[in-house]
Amino acid sequence: MFNWLRQKHSHQSSLVKLFEQTKQPAANTALNKVRFLVIDLELTGLNPRKDNIVSLGWLPIIGGEIVLAQAKHYLVKPPNGVGQSAIYHGLHDNQLTHANHLETILRELLTQYAGYVFVAHYSALDRQFLRTACKQHLGLAPSFRFIDTLRIEWQRLSQKNTLIAQDMLQLSACLTRHKLPKQPNHHALEDAYGCALLLLSQIKQCGKEATLKQLYKLSRA
Template sequence: MLGWLKKKPPLYSAVQAFNQVSIPAANTPARDCHYLALDLELTGLHAKQDHIVSIGWVPIRNQQICLSEARHYLFRPPTSVGQSAIYHGVHDKDLKNASELADVLLQLLQDYAGYVFVAHHCRLDRAFLQIAYQRLFGKAPNMQFMDTLNIEWHRMQKQGTVMKKDALRLPQSLARHKLPVSAQHHALEDAYGCALLFLSQLKKSHPHITLGDLLVQSS
């Protein structure tokens, strides 16, 4: 009956500790919350069979991007990065001194409990992180994600804007907000771009918008 308890990975307790720290209540002013914008680069789009090649993140506190805490890590997947290198530019030869995925995922849990995670089209990032945590830690943490793509769609719909093809992609969204557009498919640059977009979306929102309001727009 209790045999499975003895087989939990040592990192399982880190997930439990993360889950014990709640994000702010839904009625908390959105501008008062802490966020972590992040992006992953991958070997493919199927979370159950593909792997994380890199991760970049940028914290947001007091409506400010904390560049001193921005991080970027490369990982060596179990298989070759293959043709995915065409998109993210990371080749097998670049991964000789790659970080351990478990170490970086542990850092996320330890440093950013209570944060709301922000990503552009977060469904993919969330799925890969959940599976990686499940495999390495024995349990996926309860990470609350905010999706800047969905928030942008909600904003444009409210304005009655007719959207063209690819209008919601990160570069197009940044350009629409008159924000700098950097090269795509670099995890840290995309995380930074996502952070810029989120702050601009927040600035253009109602002055008293709550975290719950944003989560509804994000869903």
């Protein structure tokens, strides 16, 4: 039995290492040549040490276009139930009885999207939860370098000397400011789609000659 567990953990660790070793696009890559994966998580709370992922949504952007045919939305059954967090994401324990195993979802994510540039709105939270989940279920945690649309928007507003209130950086407010359609809040795939629309608008504002290096620089604001 212990040999089987060791073999399983070794295989899972190899998956993470392969994901890490897959080359990312060069810094001077034009943005319309970059393959992005926009991802969003719904959570039972904000602490990755004690809270859990209850749903994931993602969709790729390839060649400057959102690939809806490859969009994915998964529900995840948390080990301790959703508790009061249901009032935010709208998911209840009875809806998650036959939900997906997080390990299976993580394996798909790392296998199919190695080499993609990951994107999220306020990526620090998604990154922390993904790293914690990978460490728990796969034995190792990738670094998960992200483009952050919230930080790009903060940079854009700062350059205009705009006084930035906290709610101005919420995804819905950003979509409104870019004259993009609002998406339902706290649904992982809908939020990922809204984030993808925002990213494409931000890329357009960067100009045709913009590179991945410039986008990363804006994302570190």
